[in-house]
Amino acid sequence: MDGKADGRKPTARxxxxxxxxxxxxxxxxxxxxxxxxxPSLAPWAVNPEAPTPVRRLLVVGAGIMGAGVAAQAALxxxxxxxxxxxxxxxxxxxxxxxxxxxxxxxxxxxxxxERERAESRIRPTLSLECARDAQVVxxxxxxxxxxxxxxxxxxxxRAGPETLLASNTSSLSITAxxxxxxxxxxxxxIHFFNPVLRMKLVELIPGLLTEPGxxxxxxxxxxxxxxxxxxSQDVPGFVTSRAMAVLVNEAIxxxxxxxxxxxxxxQAHRLGFHHPMGPLELADLVGLDTLLxxxxxxxxxxxxxKYRACPLLVNMVEAGRLGRKTGQGFYPYGAPRPxxxxxxxxxx
Ligand SMILES: NC(=O)c1ccc[n+]([C@@H]2O[C@H](COP(=O)([O-])OP(=O)(O)OC[C@H]3O[C@@H](n4cnc5c(N)ncnc54)[C@H](O)[C@@H]3O)[C@@H](O)[C@H]2O)c1
Numbered sequence: 001m002d003g004k005a006d007g008r009k010p011t012a013r014x015x016x017x018x019x020x021x022x023x024x025x026x027x028x029x030x031x032x033x034x035x036x037x038x039p040s041l042a043p044w045a046v047n048p049e050a051p052t053p054v055r056r057l058l059v060v061g062a063g064i065m066g067a068g069v070a071a072q073a074a075l076x077x078x079x080x081x082x083x084x085x086x087x088x089x090x091x092x093x094x095x096x097x098x099x100x101x102x103x104x105x106x107x108x109x110x111x112x113x114e115r116e117r118a119e120s121r122i123r124p125t126l127s128l129e130c131a132r133d134a135q136v137v138x139x140x141x142x143x144x145x146x147x148x149x150x151x152x153x154x155x156x157x158r159a160g161p162e163t164l165l166a167s168n169t170s171s172l173s174i175t176a177x178x179x180x181x182x183x184x185x186x187x188x189x190i191h192f193f194n195p196v197l198r199m200k201l202v203e204l205i206p207g208l209l210t211e212p213g214x215x216x217x218x219x220x221x222x223x224x225x226x227x228x229x230x231x232s233q234d235v236p237g238f239v240t241s242r243a244m245a246v247l248v249n250e251a252i253x254x255x256x257x258x259x260x261x262x263x264x265x266x267q268a269h270r271l272g273f274h275h276p277m278g279p280l281e282l283a284d285l286v287g288l289d290t291l292l293x294x295x296x297x298x299x300x301x302x303x304x305x306k307y308r309a310c311p312l313l314v315n316m317v318e319a320g321r322l323g324r325k326t327g328q329g330f331y332p333y334g335a336p337r338p339x340x341x342x343x344x345x346x347x348x
Contacts (some may be wrong), residue, residue, distance in 0.1 A: 007054050023230040031070040031294050060081060060151055062093025062124070064167050064287065064325060068196025069294040071097040073113070074121040081123050081130040089122040091346035097122070100197055117167040131158040136221055138190060143293035148172065156181035162216050170241040170290065171297040174207035174234045184209040186220045191238065192227075194285060202227040202303045214338075236301030237294060244282070245294045249310055251279035255330070256312040260341075262330050284329035288313060 059066045062084040065075045070082045070093070084090045101118055103218045104110040107265020123130075131137055135282055137159055139151050145271075165187045167177050178187035189205030202222035215231070222229050232238035237245060249274060251265050260268070283291055292314065298307035316329070318321075323329030 015310060055079065056081070056130075056134045056136075058128075058131050058137045059140060060128070060155070060307070061140035061142070062090050063140065063142075064096070065195060065196065066134050066191060067093040067097040067137075068100070068194065069138055069140060069168070069192055070122050071101055071118065071161075072192075072196050074118040075101075075110075076123070076225055079123075081125050081134070083125050083128055083130075085126070087126065088124065094122070094124055094213065100195065115232060116122065130157050131155055131163065132160055134163055136164045136217075138166045138167060138168055141168060143172065143297075144291050145172050148177055151178050152180040152187070156183065162186075164188065164214055164221070166218060166221075168192055170296040171237045172204050172215050172247075173236070173301075175209065178207040178209060178305065187212040187216045188214050189234070190218050190222060191240070194238075200226075200228050201240070202229045203232045203238055203240055204229050206231070207240050236298050242296050242298060244286075245291065245298055246306065248279040248283045248286075248291060249307070249313065250297055252283065252310040252313050255280065256310055280330040284323035284331055285314075285334070286323065287325055288317050288329055292317050 025240045035088045036327075037295070044129035057073045058081045059070045060083045062070070062082050066082065066084075070080045073275045074080050082090065082093060084093060096254075097120060103117045105112055105115045106244050135236065137155055139148060139155070141148055149170065152165065152167075155163075159165060161183070163186070164182070165178075165181060167174060167187075167189055168191060169189060170191065173185065174189040175184070179185035181187055184207060187207055188210050189203070189207070191203040193207060202225075203220050204215060204222065219229050230239070232240075236242065251269070254260060255262055255266055259265075262280050266280050277285070292309055295307055295309040295313075297306075299309070311334055320326060321328045324333050325335050
């Protein structure tokens with residue numbers, strides 16, 4: 001529900017009270033300290049005096065990003081439905097978020113009870129029926145326009161009229177996704193970064209028809225998860241993926257041309273530019289299939305050859321060497337995990 005409903009404007013930087021949290025928490029996870037919080041002024045709160053309503057998020061796609069966002073939202077008190085197309089992918093997503101939350105517990109950032117409580121708020125599901133009860137739906141399916149448009153069509157049929165429909169796309173047109181629905185004014189890009197629990201940024205992308213109220217809700221949602229937002233226009237790759245894809249693609253060209261070894265290319269970026277990881281390591285983290293989709297979107301969107309994907313990248317995707325998620329990319333990562341496959345044919 002928009003803040004408009006009770007005559008208040010949606011507040012972008014409202015402090016919020018989350019259920020079930022007390023005591024100081026380390027910064028950076030978005031977990032509120034429980035001290036100094038005023039009643040919820042989030043845009044979906046009807047009455048700031050009333051108990052905080054159950055906040056329900058549906059995440060569509062339990063891959064790298066979907067599992068990460070589910071964990072982050074559950075940590076701050078959201079009830080999360082995590083959807084995927086088959087049980088194997090759901091199990092993998094739940095295992096991956098368990099692993100990430102367990103790592104925080106081991107580091108002392110989370111208590112065992114907090115980890116358990118967060119996981120208990122996440123319900124894996126093979127049905128999209130729960131879209132009806134969600135205040136926010138975040139789509140995190142593979143980076144393919146036809147597939148995502150099909151998902152938005154279905155979400156439009158199932159979600160309540162007030163539900164905010166969001167996409168985690170790295171590069172695709174929010175306007176094109178929104179046009180698959182009957183409510184383009186309530187569709188927005190909410191672009192999280194990998195790994196979600198660690199990365200502070202969320203890039204917001206309003207489509208051409210997105211209402212300011214929907215953008216404000218997206219901002220409140222992301223900030224409520226402890227993130228800092230920037231806003232970008234709806235152009236291919238927005239700000240972040242456009243810059244990242246060019247750098248990483250260039251590194252792959254250098255590897256293909258034999259300019260340096262993979263280790264030296266990465267080392268040069270880490271030590272020469274103070275990057276936390278080299279571009280080839282970053283490619284493996286992001287997923288080579290996702291990186292290739294982003295480059296193709298930039299190439300066709302801008303019709304500019306500077307975005308032409310390096311043939312080595314194309315071949316690696318063809319070979320199924322997608323990076324960490326398959327156990328092998330530019331570097332090996334031990335036992336391969338089951339490969340995510342696109343299920344469901346894109347609409348014509
Ligand atoms: N990987 C990154 O670093 C990163 C960062 C920011 C944004 N993104 C974006 O997030 C989105 C997801 O990327 P990812 O890396 O998590 O991908 P992924 O391949 O790890 O996961 C995608 C998930 O979607 C599921 N899926 C397949 N078909 C589906 C369907 N029809 N309906 C619902 N789910 C379906 C797959 O089973 C898989 O679990 C993409 O749009 C990507 O561009 C990725």
